[in-house]
Amino acid sequence: MLKPKLTQSILLLLSTISIILFIFFISFSIQYNKNSPNISTFTNKTITLKNSSHQFTLFIGILTRPDKYDRRHFLRLIYGTQSSSPIAKTDVKFILCNLTKPEQKILIALEIMRFDDIIILDCHENMNSGKTYTYFSTLPKILPTRYDYVMKADDDVFIRLKPLALSLHTLPRFDLYYGFVIPCPSMNPFVHYMSGMGFVLSWDLVEWISDSLVTVNRTFGPEDKLVGEWLNSGKKAKNRFSNKPAMYDYPGTNGRCSHDLIPDTIAVHRVKKWDQWLHVLSFFNVTKDIKPSKLYNL
Ligand SMILES: *[C@@H]1O[C@H](CO)[C@@H](O)[C@H](O)[C@H]1NC(C)=O
Ligand SMILES: *[C@@H]1O[C@H](CO)[C@@H](O)[C@H](O)[C@H]1NC(C)=O
Ligand SMILES: *[C@@H]1O[C@H](CO)[C@@H](O)[C@H](O)[C@H]1NC(C)=O
Numbered sequence: 001m002l003k004p005k006l007t008q009s010i011l012l013l014l015s016t017i018s019i020i021l022f023i024f025f026i027s028f029s030i031q032y033n034k035n036s037p038n039i040s041t042f043t044n045k046t047i048t049l050k051n052s053s054h055q056f057t058l059f060i061g062i063l064t065r066p067d068k069y070d071r072r073h074f075l076r077l078i079y080g081t082q083s084s085s086p087i088a089k090t091d092v093k094f095i096l097c098n099l100t101k102p103e104q105k106i107l108i109a110l111e112i113m114r115f116d117d118i119i120i121l122d123c124h125e126n127m128n129s130g131k132t133y134t135y136f137s138t139l140p141k142i143l144p145t146r147y148d149y150v151m152k153a154d155d156d157v158f159i160r161l162k163p164l165a166l167s168l169h170t171l172p173r174f175d176l177y178y179g180f181v182i183p184c185p186s187m188n189p190f191v192h193y194m195s196g197m198g199f200v201l202s203w204d205l206v207e208w209i210s211d212s213l214v215t216v217n218r219t220f221g222p223e224d225k226l227v228g229e230w231l232n233s234g235k236k237a238k239n240r241f242s243n244k245p246a247m248y249d250y251p252g253t254n255g256r257c258s259h260d261l262i263p264d265t266i267a268v269h270r271v272k273k274w275d276q277w278l279h280v281l282s283f284f285n286v287t288k289d290i291k292p293s294k295l296y297n298l
């Protein structure tokens with residue numbers, strides 16, 4: 001009679017110890033991972049992280065064109081193999097304008113059935129004639145939930161989701177405009193605007209773009225420059241953060257916007273050719289965690 005009870009208590013003790021060890025391990029690994037130079041304090045954040053599965057939500061829309069099937073499949077590999085947890089919950093979707101060819105309606109419907117990562121906006125495909133406006137102004141009306149942050153990204157940029165999440169998680173959740181400030185040598189995020197390679201707005205600014213009279217008739221022109229002009233005209237984005245040198249153009253492609261690949265990278269832009277992609281992917285060891293198996297020998 002005594003034996004089962006004893007076994008039970010031992011089991012209880014063991015599971016309690018393992019839970020404590022688990023919590024200790026989690027908090028340790030969070031602290032350990034937190035070595036980005038842009039983050040100063042996180043004592044309270046650690047407590048929050050332990051308590052919830054993620055701390056904030058980020059929506060990344062990659063603006064691309066319907067016919068770029070190969071690029072989408074490639075980018076699905078790039079982002080599908082990354083995770084920003086437990087710091088953030090990140091959703092990545094491709095942003096298209098209206099389809100124009102019969103085969104697109106079949107092929108893209110298949111992509112949607114398989115991946116559910118495509119948004120088709122009510123616009124004609126374009127770069128500087130309002131697609132970015134349509135993107136930001138439509139999101140609050142069609143997304144099932146709000147996000148803390150919304151990013152607009154190009155399809156020739158490599159974004160590292162975890163470093164991005166780490167750099168955002170101590171920044172304000174409101175009135176925030178984050179990216180790579182133009183002109184290239186500038187370190188002042190309050191002059192001019194964030195490069196279209198990839199910039200982040202807090203949700204309140206996305207809603208403001210959607211509702212404001214400042215933006216509605218100013219949708220034509222260089223898309224990234226316009227966003228800066230809207231925010232300045234509306235006296236918005238009191239919180240601005242330009243993340244240099246962690247964001248940049250691929251080495252040698254764009255003068256002073258470019259520099260060598262560095263370990264503390266958040267985004268590399270103008271990655272267009274295969275040899276450039278391979279250079280980037282090998283530099284950041286993106287395949288190092290592949291699990292061993294009898295099925296392949298790489
Ligand atoms: C943690 O947050 C609480 C209230 O939210 C605050 O009073 C306390 O000073 C914070 N501690 C640190 C170390 O920031
Ligand atoms: C996009 O497609 C929708 C549905 O077919 C149509 O109502 C809308 O006018 C189109 N928009 C543009 C800008 O072509
Ligand atoms: C935007 O332009 C339209 C058409 O020109 C005009 O009717 C409308 O009043 C303008 N809205 C604002 C807020 O300027």
Ligand SMILES: *[C@@H]1O[C@H](CO)[C@@H](O)[C@H](O)[C@H]1NC(C)=O
Pocket residue numbers: 262263283284285
């Ligand atoms: C990639 O792996 C190599 C070899 O382990 C290491 O020296 C290098 O620092 C890693 N690069 C990055 C960006 O983590």
Ligand SMILES: CC(=O)N[C@H]1CO[C@H](CO)[C@@H](O)[C@@H]1O
Pocket residue numbers: 051052
């Ligand atoms: C999973 C968990 O521990 N959730 C807790 C997080 O913190 C809130 C408020 O502090 C609690 O109500 C939850 O139970």
